[in-house]
Amino acid sequence: MKPADILSWRSAAQRHRVAAGLAAVEERLQRTVSALPGRLGEAAGSTLAAGGKRLRPLLVLLSARHTRPPVLRAASAVELVHMATLVHDDVLDQADLRRGLPTVARSYGDQMAVSTGNFLLAQAFAELSDTGDAGAVADLSEVAWGLSEGERLQAADAFRLTVTVDDYLQRCRLKTADLFAVACRLGARLSGLGDENVAALGAFGDSLGLSFQILDDILDLTGDEAVTGKRRGTDLRDGTVTLPIVLALEARPEIGPRLVTCRDNETCLEGVVEDVLACGSIEGARTIALDFMNKARALLGACPGGFERELLDKLAGSMVDRYN
Ligand code: IPE
Ligand code: IPE
Numbered sequence: 001m002k003p004a005d006i007l008s009w010r011s012a013a014q015r016h017r018v019a020a021g022l023a024a025v026e027e028r029l030q031r032t033v034s035a036l037p038g039r040l041g042e043a044a045g046s047t048l049a050a051g052g053k054r055l056r057p058l059l060v061l062l063s064a065r066h067t068r069p070p071v072l073r074a075a076s077a078v079e080l081v082h083m084a085t086l087v088h089d090d091v092l093d094q095a096d097l098r099r100g101l102p103t104v105a106r107s108y109g110d111q112m113a114v115s116t117g118n119f120l121l122a123q124a125f126a127e128l129s130d131t132g133d134a135g136a137v138a139d140l141s142e143v144a145w146g147l148s149e150g151e152r153l154q155a156a157d158a159f160r161l162t163v164t165v166d167d168y169l170q171r172c173r174l175k176t177a178d179l180f181a182v183a184c185r186l187g188a189r190l191s192g193l194g195d196e197n198v199a200a201l202g203a204f205g206d207s208l209g210l211s212f213q214i215l216d217d218i219l220d221l222t223g224d225e226a227v228t229g230k231r232r233g234t235d236l237r238d239g240t241v242t243l244p245i246v247l248a249l250e251a252r253p254e255i256g257p258r259l260v261t262c263r264d265n266e267t268c269l270e271g272v273v274e275d276v277l278a279c280g281s282i283e284g285a286r287t288i289a290l291d292f293m294n295k296a297r298a299l300l301g302a303c304p305g306g307f308e309r310e311l312l313d314k315l316a317g318s319m320v321d322r323y324n
């Protein structure tokens with residue numbers, strides 16, 4: 001199910017407020033990408049039109065007490081940063097499928113993909129700076145820098161068979177959880193909640209983001225491409241040592257050398273996937289993802305109450321059944 005489907009749990013009036021917020025964000029995103037002329041505009045438009053779950057804007061809206069313009073700007077800015085990193089990530093990962101369609105890199109080439117990502121990133125900060133809240137801009141810019149640092153660390157760790165769970169989690173924080181956390185913080189901050197609530201919602205976003213990235217990394221090995229919209233096994237081909245692989249290497253060290261020798265051989269890689277699936281590491285990774293998800297839900301206890309908190313809880317719960 002899609003994150004926005006959690007709205008079906010609420011009364012019509014409450015549902016309407018969040019759904020109207022999401023629709024307004026979509027409109028802002030549309031306006032932003034259509035501002036760019038030529039092929040660059042076409043490339044940015046194609047990634048927006050391909051969809052996506054809009055999970056991060058939803059986190060902004062559900063961490064906020066209203067959906068006035070500063071909150072909508074933050075929701076739009078966070079999705080623009082996310083889209084920019086996906087467009088750049090697909091260059092780095094040499095991925096050819098995203099949101100069920102060819103990636104910008106595949107359709108328009110790496111150079112256009114880099115420019116498209118840069119444009120989206122610039123627009124994100126233009127959008128957020130219009131709130132007049134310099135602290136909010138500083139918070140998002142630090143996270144955006146961390147995203148590229150996470151990608152750098154991941155590239156440096158390619159095919160390194162000694163990656164630890166802690167190394168992996170540090171990368172997940174930089175690449176994913178910090179953006180979830182800042183989405184929650186910005187929603188809270190820009191709707192006038194106090195520092196304590198901002199920090200509590202940020203802590204929720206951090207744990208949720210770690211859980212989300214682990215589940216995504218499991219899906220790289222087990223997911224149905226028709227549902228995930230991404231090519232299965234991309235991490236393996238790139239030598240990205242994700243949690244299921246770290247755990248598989250602990251259980252079956254002999255898998256290690258085959259990660260390297262099979263890298264360009266699809267049949268050989270299928271054999272590696274079968275061995276990883278057979279050694280119990282998927283279940284191990286799922287347990288760790290569930291632990292982070294449960295921690296996120298427990299942290300909601302320190303967040304302001306109301307239907308938004310109830311929906312954040314449902315959202316966290318629904319994440320485990322992602323794509324089910
Ligand atoms: C993909 O994020 C990148 C990760 C952090 C795993 P999403 O799965 O939220 O991507 P879209 O926006 O729905 O395409
Ligand atoms: C996700 O990295 C985080 C980003 C900074 C884009 P992944 O490489 O795991 O994301 P997918 O699987 O391509 O969506």
Ligand code: MG
Nearest residue numbers: 089090093095
């Ligand atoms: Mg990728």
Ligand code: MG
Nearest residue numbers: 216217220235
């Ligand atoms: Mg992935």
